[in-house]
Amino acid sequence: xxxxxxxxxxxxxxxxxxxxxxxxxxxxxxxxxxxxxxxxxxxxxxxxxxxxxxxxxxxxxxxxxxxxxxxxxxxxxxxxxxxxxxxxxxxxxxxxxxxxxxxxxxxxxxxxxxxxxxxxxxxxxxxxxxxxxxxxxxxxxxxxxxxxxxxxxxxxxxxxxxxxxxxxxxxxxxxxxxxxxxxxxxxxxxxxxxxxxxxxxxxxxxxxxxxxxxxxxxxxxxxxxxxxxxxxxxxxxxxxxxxxxxxxxxxxxxxxxxxxxxxxxxxxxxxxxxxxxxxxxxxxxxxxxxxxxxxxxxxxxxxxxxxxxxxxxxxxxxxxx
Amino acid sequence: xxxxxxxxxxxxxxxxxxxxxxxxxxxxxxxxxxxxxxxxxxxxxxxxxxxxxxxxxxxxxxxxxxxxxxxxxxxxxxxxxxxxxxxxxxxxxxxxxxxxxxxxxxxxxxxxxxxxxxxxxxxxxxxxxxxxxxxxxxxxxxxxxxxxxxxxxxxxxxxxxxxxxxxxxxxxxxxxxxxxxxxxxxxxxxxxxxxxxxxxxxxxxxxxxxxxxxxxxxxxxxxxxxxxxxxxxxxxxxxxxxxxxxxxxxxxxxxxxxxxxxxxxxxxxxxxxxxxxxxxxxxxxxxxxxxxxxxxxxxxxxxxxxxxxxxxxxxxxxxxxxxxxxxxxxxxxxxxxxxxxxxxxxxxxxxxxxxxxxxxxxxxxxxxxxxxxxxxxxxxxxxxxxxxxxxxxxxxxxxxxxxxxxxxxxxxxxxxxxxxxxxxxxxxxxxxxxxxxxxx
Numbered sequence: 001x002x003x004x005x006x007x008x009x010x011x012x013x014x015x016x017x018x019x020x021x022x023x024x025x026x027x028x029x030x031x032x033x034x035x036x037x038x039x040x041x042x043x044x045x046x047x048x049x050x051x052x053x054x055x056x057x058x059x060x061x062x063x064x065x066x067x068x069x070x071x072x073x074x075x076x077x078x079x080x081x082x083x084x085x086x087x088x089x090x091x092x093x094x095x096x097x098x099x100x101x102x103x104x105x106x107x108x109x110x111x112x113x114x115x116x117x118x119x120x121x122x123x124x125x126x127x128x129x130x131x132x133x134x135x136x137x138x139x140x141x142x143x144x145x146x147x148x149x150x151x152x153x154x155x156x157x158x159x160x161x162x163x164x165x166x167x168x169x170x171x172x173x174x175x176x177x178x179x180x181x182x183x184x185x186x187x188x189x190x191x192x193x194x195x196x197x198x199x200x201x202x203x204x205x206x207x208x209x210x211x212x213x214x215x216x217x218x219x220x221x222x223x224x225x226x227x228x229x230x231x232x233x234x235x236x237x238x239x240x241x242x243x244x245x246x247x248x249x250x251x252x253x254x255x256x257x258x259x260x261x262x263x264x265x266x267x268x269x270x271x272x273x274x275x276x277x278x279x280x281x282x283x284x285x286x287x288x289x290x291x292x293x294x295x296x297x298x299x300x301x302x303x304x305x306x307x308x309x310x311x312x313x314x315x316x317x318x319x320x321x
Numbered sequence: 322x323x324x325x326x327x328x329x330x331x332x333x334x335x336x337x338x339x340x341x342x343x344x345x346x347x348x349x350x351x352x353x354x355x356x357x358x359x360x361x362x363x364x365x366x367x368x369x370x371x372x373x374x375x376x377x378x379x380x381x382x383x384x385x386x387x388x389x390x391x392x393x394x395x396x397x398x399x400x401x402x403x404x405x406x407x408x409x410x411x412x413x414x415x416x417x418x419x420x421x422x423x424x425x426x427x428x429x430x431x432x433x434x435x436x437x438x439x440x441x442x443x444x445x446x447x448x449x450x451x452x453x454x455x456x457x458x459x460x461x462x463x464x465x466x467x468x469x470x471x472x473x474x475x476x477x478x479x480x481x482x483x484x485x486x487x488x489x490x491x492x493x494x495x496x497x498x499x500x501x502x503x504x505x506x507x508x509x510x511x512x513x514x515x516x517x518x519x520x521x522x523x524x525x526x527x528x529x530x531x532x533x534x535x536x537x538x539x540x541x542x543x544x545x546x547x548x549x550x551x552x553x554x555x556x557x558x559x560x561x562x563x564x565x566x567x568x569x570x571x572x573x574x575x576x577x578x579x580x581x582x583x584x585x586x587x588x589x590x591x592x593x594x595x596x597x598x599x600x601x602x603x604x605x606x607x608x609x610x611x612x613x614x615x616x617x618x619x620x621x622x623x624x625x626x627x628x629x630x631x632x633x634x635x636x637x638x639x640x641x642x643x644x645x646x647x648x649x650x651x652x653x654x655x656x657x658x659x660x661x662x663x664x665x666x667x668x669x670x671x672x673x674x675x676x677x678x679x680x681x682x683x684x685x686x687x688x689x690x691x692x693x694x695x696x697x698x699x700x701x702x703x704x705x706x707x708x709x710x711x712x713x714x715x716x717x718x719x720x721x722x723x724x725x726x727x728x729x730x731x732x733x734x735x736x737x738x739x740x741x742x743x744x745x746x747x748x749x750x751x752x753x754x755x756x757x758x759x760x761x
Binding site: 071175180267269271274281284286288 | 419420423424427444445448449592593595596598600601602604605724727728729730731734735738761
């Protein structure tokens with residue numbers, strides 16, 4: 001982002017003479033007229049916002065994670081490192097970490113793959129494309145919890161319309177069990193997430209696709225590149241920043257997955273779909289222990305920091321290339 | 322216990338008021354009992370108003386969970402219609418109730434009145450969320466007739482913190498039409514678990530979309546509510562009295578699990594039982610194609626008119642009967658500064674008028690054992706059956722109940738699933754995990 005980096009000094013230079021003309025060069029301006037004071041004035045609301053809504057809660061979580069802090073009775077005493085060791089002893093943590101990683105991998109690959117397909121499909125302005133773009137994008141305007149509830153209804157063998165359909169048609173003996181086995185539950189949830197987010201990711205990729213100049217494609221065509229070669233050597237490399245963005249969004253979002261599993265599976269069947277964030281919820285609101293919930297949050301935060309740092313490094317490298 | 326170490330003004334004032342109430346009511350109870358009906362209307366003009374309740378046009382906030390909202394709404398509506406106080410009821414999704422109460426307790430935002438699934442009452446009472454009602458309860462002329470297992474669940478350190486609000490008992494519902502079709506006697510519900518098994522299989526054999534039974538196979542709360550009575554019916558415990566150690570791997574318990582396992586393996590239970598998380602488990606029987614299954618008594622008033630069904634107590638493996646006395650207990654938040662007005666609602670809700678004309682009229686179980694034979698119940702033999710069970714049934718007591726038995730990722734659901742769908746050899750280890758969670 002070289003242009004953005006160069007931006008502020010240019011603006012400052014431009015403002016310079018005007019500012020000098022307004023103030024008397026012989027007298028020092030009062031402190032509230034100085035650039036520093038103005039800067040502080042502009043930054044204060046945001047700083048206060050960040051302090052109250054981000055820094056303070058972060059500090060509180062840190063303190064909670066080091067304390068015996070039942071939800072119902074509040075702070076009791078410091079107990080570092082009991083909350084952390086208790087977490088390590090729990091038998092749900094490692095399966096949850098493994099499942100979250102598996103879910104992230106499956107979701108990210110499917111989501112970006114399908115989003116890319118959709119974007120390529122509606123890339124050219126042709127009759128009917130506007131309708132398709134809208135149709136693909138529409139699920140994104142739903143809240144995730146509402147969408148999950150909708151799918152829960154669809155999947156439900158008791159209340160849903162589609163579980164019993166194959167049985168009615170004589171294809172199976174039993175209603176289809178969308179959430180009954182670990183694999184089915186995972187795939188059903190991934191199905192919901194792909195339906196819900198593919199349109200949004202398509203939009204990001206579509207913007208990326210449209211920013212690739214026609215002259216580049218034309219040059220490739222003149223050089224005799226096949227469609228596949230064009231896609232492989234022109235489209236994909238030039239789409240890398242957009243792909244990287246979808247990758248970061250999908251990985252971060254999937255690692256923090258909660259709503260869809262909370263509504264659809266509640267971590268079942270047999271604890272096979274418990275995600276890390278669900279464990280945090282469970283510590284806080286089933287076991288009513290804010291201390292261990294905070295400790296787990298701190299660990300998740302650290303893991304995300306490391307991961308995002310790595311991803312941004314990759315993103316920067318792809319920008320440079 | 323930062324809060325307990327330096328109680329804020331209202332709490333201390335209320336503690337004093339409660340103490341005063343206790344002293345007063347000992348006197349009042351003495352008088353009241355001697356004077357019979359004259360003292361029956363509550364505190365005999367005691368100045369504090371504590372035992373009597375205050376109706377001065379105050380607006381009271383109240384929470385309840387969705388599972389029992391119909392009952393709470395009916396009571397609140399009737400109270401608001403006849404009093405200057407107004408109760409504003411907020412219904413919270415059942416699964417979120419623990420979280421909501423916990424968060425509100427932490428930030429001292431609890432409403433004046435809140436009902437809780439009676440199994441959570443021990444933990445809430447011990448954590449100090451409720452105001453002590455001992456003195457006020459003692460002053461009620463029918464104090465001894467309040468559903469005993471609810472009162473016990475809300476008793477901590479000898480102090481009583483809750484009164485029964487809605488009673489929800491687990492009872493066997495059986496479809497008389499299907500019984501007849503299957504060649505069973507529609508007047509003879511199963512008296513043992515073995516008979517229940519035989520009936521379910523006979524109905525299931527009818528085929529054509531009809532199933533023998535149904536249960537929430539992925540729902541810890543359903544298991545607690547409908548499986549445990551069969552264990553109790555045999556005179557056995559599921560936990561020790563303190564609720565700190567589990568006995569859910571006893572031979573009796575195993576024999577109960579085995580029957581359910583048979584239903585799962587042989588397809589006697591309707592499809593979907595294995596996935597049923599509790600959200601739709603009561604929706605099956607009213608459709609008329611399930612033979613016999615345990616259900617909450619609160620669904621009695623919600624059955625379609627054209628469904629010919631009977632109810633019966635839940636039997637044990639070789640006979641005996643029991644029930645899970647569930648539902649909601651209600652208390653006044655320790656942080657409320659409208660305790661006297663809140664008590665006015667609670668006192669009214671337990672009175673004859675509310676219990677008979679609202680609760681019983683709606684087809685629900687009354688909170689007082691002395692009203693079991695009321696005129697509404699007499700009109701429906703099914704309701705008498707249920708009312709009589711209140712005295713026989715149990716409410717399990719454990720402080721760590723939620724995280725052990727209701728948590729969908731907790732140890733009890735794992736035992737249920739292993740016992741019915743998975744490796745039954747793990748029951749012993751699962752039971753130990755339950756004990757660990759209880760003693761947590």
